[in-house]
Amino acid sequence: MLLRSLAAICAGAVALYTSHAFAAAPRPVVVELFTSQGCSSCPPADRYLSELSDTRSDVLPLAFHVTYWNQLGWKDPFSFDAADARQAQYVRRFGDFAYTPEMVIDGKVAVVGSNRPAARSAIDDAKSTSVTSATVDAIRDGSEISVSIGPGRGRARILLVGYDARHVTPVGRGENSGETLTESNIVRSFTSIGEWAGAPLQLRANAITGEHMAVLLEASDGAIVGAARVTDRQRAPAR
Template identity: 85%
Template sequence: MSARFLAVICTGAAALLASHAFAAEPRPVVVELFTSQGCSSCPPADRFLSELSDTRTDVLPLAFHVTYWNQLGWKDPFSFEAVDARQAQYVKRFRDFAYTPEMVIDGKAEVVGSNRSAASSAIDDAKSTGVTVATVSAAREGGGVSVTIGPGRGRARVLLVGYDARHVTPIGLGENAGRTLTESNIVRSFAPIGQWSGAPLTLHANAVTGEHMAVLLEASDGAIVGAARVVDGQRAPAR
């Protein structure tokens, strides 16, 4: 997966003033659920993620479907190998093995995805202690996306994530055979579109696969330090 982009550095006092105006605004806590339709332990975590999607605008829930359960008889149609590679980076930080359902909160903490109490506590901790290095806003423009990042300190990789709002899938084989799964915010693609280095930055990228999109700022240690949903039409300030 790749996205072609053009970076334009924006400077001037107006950009700096806008940055300070929005600096205190909260941004969504990013919740990544590593899951699979071939995993019998995953449906409760999938339901929890759906509830987060339906009830909390202060959380950006994303379901990443891994491929390593596909050999049990059911190939998850939403799984792809880049998800396995993303989870492998978290494995290096948190555990010695990959598992599902694993929920990673803001790239800094992980819990079993079906453990609602632990997940909710981790989300609350992220809201109170999470770092936002710069404001982010993003909007669709034609067949692409325009991303604006304000000034700040540090460096971060800019990721564009595409996801579908909801799918209902009858499962024919494997551990969940006979069940119908309803899953939300299913990641269909993600790609790096640039690098932010502290100065105000505007990126223009091709849209990635998915009904909706979001932008993540990811620090070198994997922590999420900025995020925004991509809005349709005129750009709005990031939450």
């Protein structure tokens, strides 16, 4: 009887430790930049996002190119409606309005994307205060993505993001006419692939458009509570 009790206590302790280990696991801070090639204020923010991509593995930068600048002389080739919808979600949450360049950190705080001190401060705050509900691991094998999510508390929507590492675009018209823009981590597709409810979960999804991919866990209040770059069995992890 005593041995059984000790075994139960040990098992409980291991389970508790495992749960806390998953909750405490580090993850990248997710930085979403809403931008457009038709916006003259955006290139400084685009350059900053490129620097984050090149120098900080603890940050997952994602550039969402919106469509609402397209009617002003230059159609951004990377703009898509899902970027507008994503920003509209934040507009409702923050009680703000849509603008570019807007940078949202971990789904919680919005700053002007070209304001480097404000962005750095928000990223540093997120690193020290962000919540990780569960660890996320994802591997791409050909056209299939395998996602593993650890145990934790709460619920979250599982989002798959496809993005290209870098593009260089000569702009022929509009506010940036004559400029050649170098932009990084450009989101090409964005979709929900399931729900996580606290229990360990494994799922598979088809690869989506984009050279690289990432998986995000988004809580009901919009906060990012889990994130991981998708690694490729044949290649090194994406930036």
